[in-house]
Amino acid sequence: AQSVSQHNHHVILSEAASLELGCNYSYGGTVNLFWYVQYPGQHLQLLLKYFSGDPLVKGIKGFEAEFIKSKFSFNLRKPSVQWSDTAEYFCAVNPGYSSASKIIFGSGTRLSIRP
Amino acid sequence: DVKVTQSSRYLVKRTGEKVFLECVQDMDHENMFWYRQDPGLGLRLIYFSYDVKMKEKGDIPEGYSVSREKKERFSLILESASTNQTSMYLCASSPQGAYNEQFFGPGTRLTVL
Numbered sequence: 001a002q003s004v005s006q007h008n009h010h011v012i013l014s015e016a017a018s019l020e021l022g023c024n025y026s027y028g029g030t031v032n033l034f035w036y037v038q039y040p041g042q043h044l045q046l047l048l049k050y051f052s053g054d055p056l057v058k059g060i061k062g063f064e065a066e067f068i069k070s071k072f073s074f075n076l077r078k079p080s081v082q083w084s085d086t087a088e089y090f091c092a093v094n095p096g097y098s099s100a101s102k103i104i105f106g107s108g109t110r111l112s113i114r115p
Numbered sequence: 116d117v118k119v120t121q122s123s124r125y126l127v128k129r130t131g132e133k134v135f136l137e138c139v140q141d142m143d144h145e146n147m148f149w150y151r152q153d154p155g156l157g158l159r160l161i162y163f164s165y166d167v168k169m170k171e172k173g174d175i176p177e178g179y180s181v182s183r184e185k186k187e188r189f190s191l192i193l194e195s196a197s198t199n200q201t202s203m204y205l206c207a208s209s210p211q212g213a214y215n216e217q218f219f220g221p222g223t224r225l226t227v228l
Contacts, residue, residue, distance in 0.1 A: 009155065034216065043119075044158075044205065044219040090157060102148075102173075103217065107157035 002027040004093050006106035013081055014114045021076040021109050023091030032094040033074040034103065035065055039087045047089070050074065061085070083115045118142070119220035121206050127226045134193040136223050138206030144218075145211045147189035149173075149181060152203040152222070164189055165211070196227045 005024045013019060025031065035047040048059025055067040065076045074091060091106040122137035140147065146165050150158040150173075160173030162181040170181050178200060182190045189208075193200055203224050207217040 006157075036219075043221045044207075046216045049216060102160065102163060104160075105150075105158040107155055 002093065002095055002104055004091055004104050004106035006089075006091055006109050008109045009107070010110045010112070012112045012114065015083055016080050019076070019078040019081050019085070019111070021089055021091075021111070023074045023076065023106060025072050025074070025091075025093045025104075027093060027095045028072075029095060032103075033065070033067060034092040034094070035059065035063070035074075035076050036090045036092060036105075037087045038090070044090070047076070081111075081113050083113045085111060086113045087111055119206055119208055119218050121204075121220040121223050123223050124221060125224050125226075127228065128193075128196050129228050130197060132193075132196050132227075134196050134225065134227075136191040136193075136204055136206075136225070138189045138191070138208075138220055139187055140189075140206075140208040140218070141187065142208060142210075142218065143186065144208040145186075146209045146217075147183065148207040148209075148217060149179075149189065149191045150205045150207065151175070152205055158205065161191065196225075198227050201225060201227045 003026045007022050032051040034049045036044045037047045038044045048057050050057045050067045058064045088108050088110050090108045092103045094103040119140045148163040149161045159175050164170045164183040180192045203222050205222045206220040209215045209217040
């Protein structure tokens with residue numbers, strides 16, 4: 001069965017530190033990839049997505065992610081985090097054969113930023 | 116503005132009760148989804164629907180059923196609530212197509228006593 005792995009369950013950083021959150025998936029075919037964010041008390045929202053083209057994808061609030069097909073990875077990065085980036089981050093994968101937009105979520109990474 | 120609404124933010128029920136969670140979207144989306152979110156487990160798909168009156172089981176359908184009589188509304192039903200169904204329930208919708216993002220509602224925190 002397809003799966004999505006987020007190896008970091010809780011990451012704690014100081015403001016201005018650089019961020020990289022790991023995401024690996026198990027499906028070998030065409031995939032569509034997403035990062036969602038859930039700020040405290042708010043609903044899940046899309047941070048960025050990849051479905052074709054340039055493997056380096058830029059999203060909202062200065063986030064970016066790089067799709068590396070050979071490593072089955074889609075890691076999320078931000079060069080300098082802010083206290084307002086405190087949130088839970090979810091990687092998600094849609095295997096390209098699924099026309100119903102069904103996606104598989106990772107277990108999430110909680111990011112805490114020290115002011 | 117895109118909107119998915121859920122009938123309750125917080126709900127407390129007793130074991131054995133029948134529970135209805137309602138979700139409405141105003142974006143004319145074909146697909147609708149119900150997830151439960153538990154710490155350390157991420158989001159797990161319970162059921163989804165790709166058209167009115169159509170439904171498919173997700174990864175954890177046991178103990179749940181769904182209903183989609185109108186395009187904009189997708190209901191999750193717990194036939195006989197149990198304590199292990201205490202969780203955060205999230206509804207989402209999306210247009211047809213594997214590359215489209217899902218839009219989420221605010222969630223319903225259900226506690227079963």
